[in-house]
Amino acid sequence: MGEAVTTSPTTRRRRITPGSLKTRWVVFTDLDGTLLDSATYSFGPARPALRSLREAGIPLVPCTSKTRAEMEPLRRALGVEGPAIIENGGGILEADGTLLALGPNGDRIFQAYDRLKKRVGGVLRAFHEMSEAELSAETGLSRVEAEGARRREFDIPFAILGDATKIEPVLAREAAKLGLRITRGGRYFHLHGPADKGKALHRVMRRFRGRRAAAIGDSANDLSMLKAAHRAYAVMTRSGKHDPDLVRGISKLRLVERPGPEGWRIAVERLLEES
Numbered sequence: 001m002g003e004a005v006t007t008s009p010t011t012r013r014r015r016i017t018p019g020s021l022k023t024r025w026v027v028f029t030d031l032d033g034t035l036l037d038s039a040t041y042s043f044g045p046a047r048p049a050l051r052s053l054r055e056a057g058i059p060l061v062p063c064t065s066k067t068r069a070e071m072e073p074l075r076r077a078l079g080v081e082g083p084a085i086i087e088n089g090g091g092i093l094e095a096d097g098t099l100l101a102l103g104p105n106g107d108r109i110f111q112a113y114d115r116l117k118k119r120v121g122g123v124l125r126a127f128h129e130m131s132e133a134e135l136s137a138e139t140g141l142s143r144v145e146a147e148g149a150r151r152r153e154f155d156i157p158f159a160i161l162g163d164a165t166k167i168e169p170v171l172a173r174e175a176a177k178l179g180l181r182i183t184r185g186g187r188y189f190h191l192h193g194p195a196d197k198g199k200a201l202h203r204v205m206r207r208f209r210g211r212r213a214a215a216i217g218d219s220a221n222d223l224s225m226l227k228a229a230h231r232a233y234a235v236m237t238r239s240g241k242h243d244p245d246l247v248r249g250i251s252k253l254r255l256v257e258r259p260g261p262e263g264w265r266i267a268v269e270r271l272l273e274e275s
Contacts, residue, residue, distance in 0.1 A: 046261035049268035069148035089200035090154020103193030126158035198224030235263030
């Protein structure tokens with residue numbers, strides 16, 4: 001079981017200054033439901049912690065299911081100067097805009113999705129099958145953001161329209177036969193290659209010799225990232241609970257008793273205080 005992080009109103013906030021921390025940590029973070037609010041996509045409550053990381057010289061690496069098109073403006077808004085892991089580990093978006101592919105992309109992923117959809121009787125609906133208006137209405141994204149979310153390269157998010165407890169195992173078995181994987185995010189399932197957030201984290205850490213990785217997430221598709229990190233934090237989901245796959249899957253998981261960007265801020269403050 002994970003260990004709870006104290007989040008009382010009297011939790012002491014400290015201003016962190018550069019020093020020994022500068023060479024110690026790299027923070028990897030999920031976005032939707034973690035650094036970004038699951039409903040509004042705002043990161044307002046996390047701003048003080050983002051500032052603390054910059055002041056301490058600690059790199060922040062988004063590790064998300066979002067696409068390259070979505071990540072570009074978000075990286076500017078968040079003040080991220082280095083790499084970002086996109087589409088659940090499918091690729092690494094570099095600071096100069098170039099993309100390092102880590103998983104299969106293009107036709108292979110879309111052909112596999114079509115095959116899996118037929119296998120389960122058509123009860124799947126993916127982002128690329130929705131219009132911008134439909135996706136915007138379902139997710140709360142703007143039309144422009146929805147258009148970016150549909151531009152998939154490595155990972156296909158989809159909803160299961162039937163009984164997910166029966167359909168997901170079938171999808172997982174059939175995807176494995178194709179050399180692909182199914183993972184569960186906070187709102188959607190994802191079809192992707194053998195690359196994942198954890199493998200991408202290890203790849204990024206090659207350039208940060210002498211540092212250790214801390215990771216913050218909220219759902220099952222963050223499991224590989226949290227396992228790969230030296231220190232792992234889970235914020236609460238929008239349902240007000242911690243994802244059971246994370247709690248079961250990581251023995252030293254640090255549980256934050258707040259959701260979204262508020263929980264993210266607490267996790268970063270705790271990391272800096274413990275360091």
